[in-house]
Amino acid sequence: MAERILIAPVTRIEGHAKISIFVNDAQEVESAMFHVTEFRGFEKFCEGRPFHEMPGLTARTCGICPISHILASSKACDALLGVEIPPTAVLQRKLMNYAQILQSHALSFFHLSSPDFLLGFDAPIEKRNIFGLLAEDPDFARRGIRLRKFGQRIIELLGGKRIHPAWGTPGGVIGTVDPSERAEIATGVPEALESVKLALGRMKTIIDSCPDEVEHIGNFPTLHLGTVTPTGELEYYDGVIRIVDGEGNIVADGLDPQRFHTYLGEASEESSYMKFPFYKPLGYPGGMYRVGPLARLNIARAAGTALADRELREFKHRSTGAVNQSFHYHLARLIEMLHCVERIEEIASDPVLLKTRVRAVAGQNRNEGVGSSEAPRGTLFHHYEVDDNGLIRKVNLLIATGQNNLAMNKTVEQTAIRFVNPRALREEMLNRVEAGIRCFDPCLSCSTHAAGQMPLMLEIRNRRGEVLGRLARR
Amino acid sequence: MKDKPRLATVWLGGCSGCHMSFLDLDERLAELAGRVEFLASPLTDFKEFQDADITLVEGSVANVEHLEQIREIRKRTKILVSFGDCAVTGTVTAMRNAFPVEEVIDRSYVENAAVVIGRPGGGDVVPALLDRVRPVHEVVEVDYFLQGCPPSADDIYGFVMDLLNGRTPRTDGRRFG
Ligand code: SF4
Numbered sequence: 001m002a003e004r005i006l007i008a009p010v011t012r013i014e015g016h017a018k019i020s021i022f023v024n025d026a027q028e029v030e031s032a033m034f035h036v037t038e039f040r041g042f043e044k045f046c047e048g049r050p051f052h053e054m055p056g057l058t059a060r061t062c063g064i065c066p067i068s069h070i071l072a073s074s075k076a077c078d079a080l081l082g083v084e085i086p087p088t089a090v091l092q093r094k095l096m097n098y099a100q101i102l103q104s105h106a107l108s109f110f111h112l113s114s115p116d117f118l119l120g121f122d123a124p125i126e127k128r129n130i131f132g133l134l135a136e137d138p139d140f141a142r143r144g145i146r147l148r149k150f151g152q153r154i155i156e157l158l159g160g161k162r163i164h165p166a167w168g169t170p171g172g173v174i175g176t177v178d179p180s181e182r183a184e185i186a187t188g189v190p191e192a193l194e195s196v197k198l199a200l201g202r203m204k205t206i207i208d209s210c211p212d213e214v215e216h217i218g219n220f221p222t223l224h225l226g227t228v229t230p231t232g233e234l235e236y237y238d239g240v241i242r243i244v245d246g247e248g249n250i251v252a253d254g255l256d257p258q259r260f261h262t263y264l265g266e267a268s269e270e271s272s273y274m275k276f277p278f279y280k281p282l283g284y285p286g287g288m289y290r291v292g293p294l295a296r297l298n299i300a301r302a303a304g305t306a307l308a309d310r311e312l313r314e315f316k317h318r319s320t321g322a323v324n325q326s327f328h329y330h331l332a333r334l335i336e337m338l339h340c341v342e343r344i345e346e347i348a349s350d351p352v353l354l355k356t357r358v359r360a361v362a363g364q365n366r367n368e369g370v371g372s373s374e375a376p377r378g379t380l381f382h383h384y385e386v387d388d389n390g391l392i393r394k395v396n397l398l399i400a401t402g403q404n405n406l407a408m409n410k411t412v413e414q415t416a417i418r419f420v421n422p423r424a425l426r427e428e429m430l431n432r433v434e435a436g437i438r439c440f441d442p443c444l445s446c447s448t449h450a451a452g453q454m455p456l457m458l459e460i461r462n463r464r465g466e467v468l469g470r471l472a473r474r
Numbered sequence: 475m476k477d478k479p480r481l482a483t484v485w486l487g488g489c490s491g492c493h494m495s496f497l498d499l500d501e502r503l504a505e506l507a508g509r510v511e512f513l514a515s516p517l518t519d520f521k522e523f524q525d526a527d528i529t530l531v532e533g534s535v536a537n538v539e540h541l542e543q544i545r546e547i548r549k550r551t552k553i554l555v556s557f558g559d560c561a562v563t564g565t566v567t568a569m570r571n572a573f574p575v576e577e578v579i580d581r582s583y584v585e586n587a588a589v590v591i592g593r594p595g596g597g598d599v600v601p602a603l604l605d606r607v608r609p610v611h612e613v614v615e616v617d618y619f620l621q622g623c624p625p626s627a628d629d630i631y632g633f634v635m636d637l638l639n640g641r642t643p644r645t646d647g648r649r650f651g
Contacts, residue, residue, distance in 0.1 A: 018599065037539065037600045040487060041578035043586055045569040060566040063491020063624065111497065131507045142501065149500045162498050163491045163624050268583035270592025273600055275583065284589045396586045 005422065017442070019412055019433055023422045032416040034409050034437065036274035046395045051077055051364070051386050055168040058382065058397070063163050064107065067100035067155065068375030068400070070168035071237070072382040075371025077170030079258070080386060082365035088355040089172035094237045095185075095347045096158055096167070097373060098340040101236065102192070103151025104376035105293075105333045105340075108441040109199060110144020113330060116435055117206045122428040140202075143195040147337075150188045154344065157181045172359030185348045192341045193307075200311065200334045207331065216418040217436045218326030218411030221246020222288050223279055224295035225403070227257065227374050232301035234308075234339060236374035242299045243279065243289065247321035257372035260381045264398060277403045288406040291378025292440065293332035298322040305346075308339035326411050326439040333441070364390050375400045377441055401442045411436045479638060482513040482526040483557070484547060486540045487567045487607060488533025491624040492558035496530070498627035509638055525550045528637060530557040530620075534567040535608045539601040548614040553637065556610045559623040559650055566623075568607040575603050618643060621650050 005021040017036050024030040042061055049057060055073040059066035071093055078085055111130045119128055119136060126132070133141040152162045158177060159165025167174050207214060223246070227239040241255035255263060266275040267284045278287030289295075297316075303309045315335060318328065347353060364386065372381045378400030385394040415436035420429045485493060493515075499506060514523050523543075529551040535541055548554055559565040570578050583593050594600050610616055620633050620643075629648055636643040 020599065035599050038487065038537070039579075039582070039594070039603065040536065040567055041570040041573075041582065044573055044578040044581040047573075057566070060489050060491070060623070063489045063494040066489075066491065107494075107497070129512070130503070131512050134504050134507055138504070142504070145500050145503065148497070152498055162627070163494055265588030266586065267589035267591060268587040268593060270594050270596065271599055273594050275587060278589075280588070 003422075005420075005425070017437070019416075019437070021416045021420060021422070021433070027422050029416045029420050029422060032409075032413040032433070033271055034405075034412045035272045039273040043395045043397060046392050049392050051080055051384060051390050051392055052170050054382075054384065054392070054395075055170075056164070056166055059164045061397070061399075064104055065100060065375050065377070065400075066164050067096050067168075068373050068380050069382070070165075071097060071373040072371040072375075072380045074168040074170060074173075075238075075373065076369040076382040076384050077371070078360075079369030079371060080364055080366050080384065080390075081170055081360070081362040083171055083360040083362045085172045085360050086355075086357045087352055088176075089358045089360075090237070091347055091350060091353050092158055092173050092177065092358065093168070095344065095353070096155060097236050098343045098347070099151040099154035099158075101151075101374075101376045102337055102340040102344070103148045103155070105337045105441075106144055106148040106151065108376075108438075109203075109330065109333060109337075110141065110147070112441070113435075113438050114140075114144070116431070116438075117210075118202075121431050121435065125427070128431075140198075143198065147192055147195045150192050153188070154185055157184065169359065171362060174359070176356045176358055177353050179354060182348055182353060185344065189341060189345045189348070192344075193338070196334060196337045196341060200331075200338065203331050203334050207327070210327075212418075213432075213435070214325050214327045217415050217432070218407065218439060219324055220410060220414065221322070221324050222290050222407055223251060223282075224298040224322055225279070225289045225291050226296040226299050226379055227372070228300055229304075230254070232299075233304040234296060234300045234302075234336075238373075241379070244299050244322055246324055248298065249321075257379070257381065258370040260370065260372065260398060261383065261396070264381075264403075266398065266402070272405070274402050274405050276405045277398060278406065285406055288410070289403065290326075290407045291400055291403045292329065292376075293336050294323060294326065294329045295378065296374065297332045297335060303335075303339050305339050305342035307342055308335055311335045311338060326407070326436070329439045329441065364388075377401045378403055401440070404440045404442065408437055408440050408442065411439065478509065478511045479527040480513050480525070481510040481634075482523065482529045482547075482551065483515040484523075484529060484531050484543070486531060486533035486544065486561070486610075487536030488558065488560040489566070490532070492530075492532035492560075495558075495622075495624035495627055496630055499631055500627070502627075502631055506634070523547055523550060526552070528553045528555065528634070530555045531561050531610050532557050533560045534564045535604065535610060535613050536567055537601040537603050541604065541613065544610060544614055553617045554610075554614065555618045555620055555633075556616045557620050558625055559621055561610045562619050562621050563650075564607055564609045568609070571606050575605050579603070621648055623651050 003023040020033045022031045055070045058069045058073045115128045156162045159167035225243045227235050228242045229235045229239050243252040245251050265280045266277045278284045303312045368385050370383045380400050381398040383396040415433050419432040556562045560567045633643045
């Protein structure tokens with residue numbers, strides 16, 4: 001009879017989840033599953049709201065990447081108006097997106113994941129967190145904190161508030177940038193570059209020191225999907241969708257993000273509030289794909305900025321074909337941070353940023369609109385249908401983290417098979433399984449449009465749900 | 475030396491923005507780490523809630539697990555704080571109260587799905603949603619309310635420092651949203 005080991009909650013990820021590990025009669029790990037336990041229901045309760053509320057409302061799906069939602073939502077609303085927004089608004093939106101990806105990636109690497117790498121997977125539980133890192137390596141921890149702060153501060157300068165700024169709006173943005181704000185942003189660039197380079201160096205050493213994790217935590221071929229410029233460079237605000245396979249061959253290119261529902265579908269399963277998106281031509285679950293930093297570096301031909309391009313070339317040498325090791329999400333995130341800082345510097349020196357025409361004015365001209373953006377964790381789509389009075393009739397949100405659901409499940413399973421010995425269960429084994437999930441930096445608030453946490457339980461159960469035994473984590 | 479006060483943070487039905495605002499303390503996090511002992515939180519690996527002096531609760535009570543959890547936490551914490559608008563009033567999380575819960579689930583998992591293998595919410599792994607989302611004080615007694623969506627880092631800092639220094643936290647200047 002198969003038994004189940006339950007890890008709950010999965011900690012140090014941004015959200016709320018459990019993992020079940022199923023064990024067979026021979027006491028070997030047979031399979032594993034990742035469950036997301038929260039759900040808030042944005043797709044329903046936005047019904048009846050005026051569409052211009054949507055950027056502010058959908059920002060509240062997630063406190064980590066509200067800017068991504070504000071962007072995808074504002075773009076969907078731009079489509080409802082049927083306008084092209086002023087160049088200054090585009091530049092502000094891009095700057096905000098780079099700032100947000102930078103702060104979110106800093107959170108993922110320094111605050112959440114680096115305690116595993118720098119203090120050890122086996123470090124005592126009281127230590128294995130950002131506060132432990134502050135005690136152990138204060139300089140490095142402080143750099144991480146300041147890097148996140150740099151991103152958050154840019155968001156505050158443009159939007160007036162670090163989290164959920166009332167800033168993005170149908171047709172553009174609210175608020176202009178003045179020269180002193182632009183100067184403050186530029187001043188922060190050198191330190192940010194230095195910190196990212198330092199972290200990159202550390203990450204490469206870490207990779208060299210844990211070949212086992214690299215090879216056995218979520219290493220398998222899948223499709224990779226994301227946005228690129230029409231010439232195949234990294235792009236985060238507006239572009240075309242490209243998909244490559246596990247060998248790095250282009251499977252689809254130049255896809256229109258506005259038509260995402262023709263090639264991407266979602267499946268529902270009872271075991272999770274997070275749906276399972278798939279690439280429609282390959283069906284479910286065969287159409288598994290990955291999004292986010294790893295996928296973006298796999299699909300892009302070049303970064304388009306000097307430092308990131310050098311790193312990207314080296315990155316691509318880590319594998320023939322696409323880089324399929326999920327562990328390399330961490331490295332990919334750091335390379336993206338480098339690119340973000342370079343782009344922030346570029347935009348901060350562009351005089352167009354200071355122009356004061358930031359919003360196109362128009363009434364509603366369409367009843368359906370789609371908007372997308374590259375969020376820290378992958379491609380994000382908002383799809384709205386509105387009535388003639390501008391009230392929302394239907395909303396579909398295809399969330400970045402959700403699109404990694406199939407791959408996260410597979411990663412959990414692969415990691416559990418490699419690292420968990422059910423006959424001698426030890427805390428650090430389970431931490432490794434969680435670390436598999438952490439590669440993806442899942443933002444569960446986003447993906448189920450909810451977040452949360454629950455009390456400890458680590459249970460071995462049979463398939464009928466009967467508890468056969470309990471284990472304390474400490 | 476007297477033991478440091480023990481601080482926990484929990485995350486019910488919210489967007490994590492209140493926790494992110496807590497992280498916006500930036501360098502002041504190090505200072506805080508010197509003043510308190512951090513217990514269970516989305517930022518640490520403790521799976522079990524231990525007795526705490528102060529607990530900040532983000533989010534509303536939205537499912538059966540939250541209900542169980544907040545009751546247990548109330549028993550084990552001296553000062554319970556509704557942290558952010560979702561905890562204080564329900565706000566965005568409670569917007570689904572205008573619709574029957576079955577319709578809310580169907581919209582996401584049936585109408586907005588291309589393939590329906592199962593519909594979450596009824597099994598034993600993911601918790602059932604409550605019919606009505608509630609603010610924390612509707613379920614357990616709350617000692618302090620810290621509003622804002624999210625409360626700013628300065629508000630959080632001032633609030634926690636007031637508590638640590640034995641003062642009644644000031645409420646002036648704070649606002650919802
Ligand atoms: S109060 Fe606002 S920031 Fe806090 S959890 Fe609720 S929606 Fe998020």
